[in-house]
Amino acid sequence: METLIQSLVSGVLTGSLYAMIGVGLTVVFGVMRIINMAHGDLVMLGMYGAFWAHVGARVDPFLSIVVWMPLMFLFGMAIHRFLLRKVVLGGELNTLLYTAGLSLFIANLALFVWTGDYRTIKLSYAVMPLRPFDIAVPIPLAISFGLAIVITVALYWLLARTDMGRAIRATSQDAEAAALMGVNVERTATITFGLGTALAGGAGVLLAPSLYLYPTVGEILVAKCFVIVVLGGLGSVPGAIAGGILLGIIESLGAVYVSVAYKDLIGFVIFLLVLLLRPAGLFGVGKS
């Protein structure tokens, strides 16, 4: 019983970060129909951001998020404005191939600049886990979990309550109708891509203290990301949150009750089953 609760808890903690990455990918898909193959590499950039803030400037990695999220937002807007905007017109497959190229470019540039060494962030306050009710909760994961919830709630508020959020949701539902109602679709798309990139980068910052860092980590993350958004239904924000937490739990239960070796396999098998049987996602809210 204790093992079950323990693995559920760690599943939810990791899942909250998966959710944040997934939300970034899914809002971008909703507005632009882009499946961004480089999303995992944007997470990787956030991870290195936190690492260098910690090593170079002696800033707490979690604190550095206030710098990196706005920077990643601008970076994402620049990518869309200068690189992706024209390519999107060529159709979904072109953007898929283009972002695959972008992914290879970013990952290997990082490999060149930062080398392939595995790095870790050592925090003085993270040596011993918290032990509420005899359940081990690693401190960095607990902090990440809290921050991920704050950021996700802020995003919800932005999407639900602000004019920008309404424009994003309207474009996501029907770009032409939104344009007819006076929404500047191009600008909305640029801002949405910025938002998706900021979420990816932010999640990277939060993940950095709990994972090994290496330049090609994005390859694994992006694969997980696809699983998450397809579970929840492509284009759906609540779906991505549920999908992220679900994948976190599946992986952690799988590692305990099936085998560590095959835990990643379970995610992919469920991914295929959902794609085939429920292409709109487990909750039937996605767009196909």
Added chain:
Amino acid sequence: MTRGLVALAIVALFAVPWLVTNTFFMHLAIMVLMWTALGAAWNLLGGFAGQVSFGHAAFLGVGAYATMIFHLKLGLAPWYGLVLGGVIGALVSLPIGFICFRLRGPYFSLATLAVAEIIRIIAINWETLTDGPVGMLITTLPELRVLGQPVDWESKTPFYVMIATIVVAVIGATWAITRLRFGAYLLAIREDPDSAEAVGIDTVRTNVTALALSAFFTALTGGFYAIYFRYIDPDAVFSIALSVEMVFIAVVGGLATAAGPLIGAVFLVTLAEVFRERFQVWHLIFYGLFMMLTIRYLPEGIWGRIGLLLGRRG
């Protein structure tokens, strides 16, 4: 006229090892041809049927492992294993095709990516069959006599002849497809799957056939990979990066053209091998960059653009 040129090109292709003695250039030529074969095999499905697979490393890996396993565990000479591996690759592709072709466009691409990852994880963990992450190694290739002459496995020539034969076969198959009704079916599916279905083309069956053909040649080349490098491990032959590189060769060269993958491979692989000498990772940075430039400015690829220019003038 064209027939004469093609015959001349094939003669020139097989004459290379008797003209070039430098081992680096021979290695370069072998790499170019290997990637040509992979790009052309991918192109059968990705170019003609427009089904972008991000999981072709699965077939390369299956071919490579089949060759290794038949040789190391059953004692079968690797050149028979190579052909058997191709057949196994095609067989493996059938269930994958029937599952993944129920999806379209980017969803198909994501599904193939997932399938390749599943196969990679199985290859890592099924240690009794694959020896797991340690990989498999052929220390010495068995003796072989061709026309009474023993083959010298230390030279590059036999490998060159092997891969050149595969390239001629796969490009020949591509060329044949452009002429057959089957090729027209594939193009119809690429342009509009619903209309293709409406005029009576069985889209799933046509796509599955194209995938099986593509998987056969990819697995065949995978077998060659195993014999040439004599060492494979799951992360080397099943990696996502490998799948993506195959896509790039075909796209940069020109989708749905017979000669495109050769042009793409000559261009990208030469660049890669030259840069690899001095900088480890630069070639992949350039791969990414060229992919982006190609999609943005040259979506029909290098060979496709040449074809267009010639067509306009003539």
